[in-house]
Amino acid sequence: MSTTTERLLAATAVAGLLGLGAAAWAQPATAPYGFGQPATRDDLARFFSSMPDGSDLPAGSGSAERGKAVYDAQCMACHGANLEGGIGDRLIGGRGTLAGNDPTRAPVKTVESHWPHATTLFDYIKRAMPLTAPESLSDDDVYAVTAYILSRANIVPGDATLDAKSLAAVRMPNRDGFIPDPRPESFPPAASAPHQTKAIAPAQ
Numbered sequence: 148m149s150t151t152t153e154r155l156l157a158a159t160a161v162a163g164l165l166g167l168g169a170a171a172w173a174q175p176a177t178a179p180y181g182f183g184q185p186a187t188r189d190d191l192a193r194f195f196s197s198m199p200d201g202s203d204l205p206a207g208s209g210s211a212e213r214g215k216a217v218y219d220a221q222c223m224a225c226h227g228a229n230l231e232g233g234i235g236d237r238l239i240g241g242r243g244t245l246a247g248n249d250p251t252r253a254p255v256k257t258v259e260s261h262w263p264h265a266t267t268l269f270d271y272i273k274r275a276m277p278l279t280a281p282e283s284l285s286d287d288d289v290y291a292v293t294a295y296i297l298s299r300a301n302i303v304p305g306d307a308t309l310d311a312k313s314l315a316a317v318r319m320p321n322r323d324g325f326i327p328d329p330r331p332e333s334f335p336p337a338a339s340a341p342h343q344t345k346a347i348a349p350a351q
């Protein structure tokens with residue numbers, strides 16, 4: 148590329164940027180700095196996880212039966228025909244293997260044996276799976292494949308259909324297996340500056 152062409156391209160790029168900037172400044176001031184716009188609830192929705200109590204799960208529903216079709220097409224290649232794992236984690240089995248300190252008996256951590264909330268399973272699948280195309284499944288399909296995994300784990304019946312309400316009502320086998328950390332937070336007392344600032348850079 149000749150130097151002249153390079154200069155021309157650079158100039159065009161700068162002009163483009165300025166044009167964009169001017170357009171942004173021309174918009175009505177809807178944010179403190181005069182550009183951009185306040186994020187709506189919908190804009191932010193994809194960055195928030197559902198709470199364990201399921202209070203903000205999306206609408207929709209799906210049956211375990213439909214979930215098998217979703218699983219076979221989207222998940223089986225990595226998690227195995229019987230959810231036994233492969234490239235991806237094993238998803239079922241292992242109940243009762245988490246208790247005890249016997250080093251010769253390693254715990255088998257799965258959704259069935261370990262996870263305390265079914266709502267978290269929905270949220271994880273919705274955001275992170277399939278590994279190669281996260282966020283590609285519809286909410287109905289996520290409900291369905293969640294129902295299928297829970298049914299294969301004998302946590303819900305094989306003919307279950309799950310929605311926000313019924314999913315939140317599912318009781319996971321290891322629900323009470325987590326111990327809350329009783330130690331108090333021990334940050335320096337909050338003063339005029341946020342305590343994080345103090346913790347990172349204590350007073351000299």
Ligand code: HEC
Nearest residue numbers: 221222224225234235236256257258272276277278279292
């Ligand atoms: C390309 C391979 C691949 C595909 C396809 C895939 N997964 Fe996964 N999955 C993984 C891997 C790898 C992990 C472990 C990720 C990690 O630990 O960060 C995982 C983790 C998970 C977990 C968490 C397991 C645990 O106990 O921590 C769940 C649940 C899950 N996948 C469900 C699904 C579902 C449902 C589908 C289909 C919609 C799916 N996966 C498709 C590879 C895959």
